[in-house]
Amino acid sequence: MxxxxxxxxxxxxxxxxxxxxxxxxxxxxxxxxxxxxxxxxxxxxxxxxxxxxxxxxxxxxxxxxxxxxxxxxxxxxxxxxxxxxxxxxxxxxxxxxxxxxxxxxxxxxxxxxxxxxxxxxxWQPNVCSMDSQPKRYLCHKFAEQKCIDFSDVCDMHDDCPNREDEDNTIHNCKLAPPSARCDFEESRYIGGCEDWVIYNSANSIELIKLASVIEAISQSAKVRGNRISGAFRQTKMPLDKTYSNPNSGHYLMFSTFGDDYSVDEKFEDSGGLQYSHAMTPVFPRMDPKLKDSTNKLHGRCMVRFFFCHIGATNFQIILERLKTHQKKVIWTPPRSSLIEPCIWEKAAITLDYQPGEYFLKFGIAKMNNHKSMFLMDDFSMSPDCFLMSKTFLKLNFLK
Structure with missing residues (x-):
């Protein structure tokens, strides 16, 4: 047998x-x-x-x-x-x-x-135990038990039966502010997310914008002069990750193709330095428990998002501390997609303990003259990053 x-x-x-x-x-x-x-x-x-x-x-x-x-x-x-x-x-x-x-x-x-x-x-005994490495969460509130990564909890996607992993009463998901839970569908803001900053430099070879699925479809058939955009033939756009709907949705786009999305021709063959970037608002310092390796909260402050990219993409995410101006590259893509439209993948980054205020900056690395495009959707930070948020709000109010 x-x-x-x-x-x-x-x-x-x-x-x-x-x-x-x-x-x-x-x-x-x-x-x-x-x-x-x-x-x-x-x-x-x-x-x-x-x-x-x-x-x-x-x-x-x-x-x-x-x-x-x-x-x-x-x-x-x-x-x-x-x-x-x-x-x-x-x-x-x-x-x-x-x-x-x-x-x-x-x-x-x-x-x-x-x-x-x-x-x-x-299945393993205690596979979701806090003693296991890496730590995992047991979906247990309903009939079917299932283990998921802690990076899947409060990431705005359902991984447990009956949305247990997204239940605010269980996990306090909404402790993370709206600026740390972005599906890029908030049309009131230029970046589709509350308090995010999008900066496009005049001499940049890169364009950052909130891309619409409908816009991508309509532009793909647009004729420029007597020709259809050659760059667009190289850059087929995927469905929106949030809704997976061919007719709606937005995501944040970083592109050096120029001819695809630029407002005018200045993005074509400029050869200039790249200074464009997207930036989150300032986030509060973290709870000291997160730096204690013996505490169950250790390693539980995470950044999660979905991405896909085409071309030679030197994309990077930088964490910068507000007072000391220390900068650290915390993530770069593992590889570039060879499939068009590119496939959505999930990234999960565990942040080191931050004793002071900090923010995240996103962009394609300077001196990158290659044609490339990077898309981001459904950005979220785990609620454990914001255990000190009440103190942060109180201090800023007193100022």
Missing amino acids: IVSPYYQHSSHSCSVNFKYRIIGNPGASLIVSTQLIPLHAISAEETTEEEAADWVNPTVRKIIPSTKSEALSIEVGIGEVGYPTRIRIECHPGNSEISKGTNVATECFIDDIRLTECEEHI
Whole structure:
């Protein structure tokens, strides 16, 4: 018998695939089944022996009869699992062997076992414990338990059943101010986010603007003179990450293609230094508990956002301390997309403890003369970054 680890989560499309060959009398078979973890491993509830035995009774998914042919491939549907579950593949002798008392052995050969479209998570005791590294959160308020990264909590995207990870009463998500929870859909502001600053220099080769999905669609067909923009043919735009809707949505765009989006031709072939940037408002100092490696809050101040980029993109995020003017590059993209339109990816950055006020600056690095475009959407900071926000507001009021 072959037994998998216990999986605590899988998608509805999950299946197990493998190659097999069965040698034996007629009636020999392989049985593929799933089996729940013993109830006492996940629950303190008292149960009878009969209930406990019934809980772990395997559910047969497929009976595969013997065949005289060579090795075959098969796909067996597993689907979603609500509790930790393992997969069993058992070799069974044929009924004729048992009834006749023959000594003919049944042999089952299994190879190349693969789970496909499962998005599985291997179950481990205390996998979401605060002692585990990296720390993870257990979605536990509803029937299905699921572990997610702490970077997924309060990131404006649903990762737990029933939006548990975005529940303000549980996680105090709204402790982060609106300027730290940006979907770039706030049309009252030039950058689509409260109190953000967008600065486009006159001699810059870069343009930063709030890009509209509808605008991108309409501009892609625009004729300039007697030609369609050549740059636009190079830069297909993705759907908005917030709504995933082909007809609506905005994201923040940093572009050096020039011909795509510039207000006039000054962005074309200027060769000038790049000084354009986007900037957050000033954020308060952090709670000293975040610098204590023994405290559960350690490492819990995070910046999260979705991004996609095309071209030789020397994009960077800089953290700058207000009083000391110390600057540090805290993130650059891991690579540039080779697919158009580019694919949205998620970034999560753990911020070091900041004893004073600070802000974040975004832009393409200076002296970058390459054609490139970087898009950002659904920017969020975890609420643990703002545990001192009440003190910050009080001090600024007294000033």
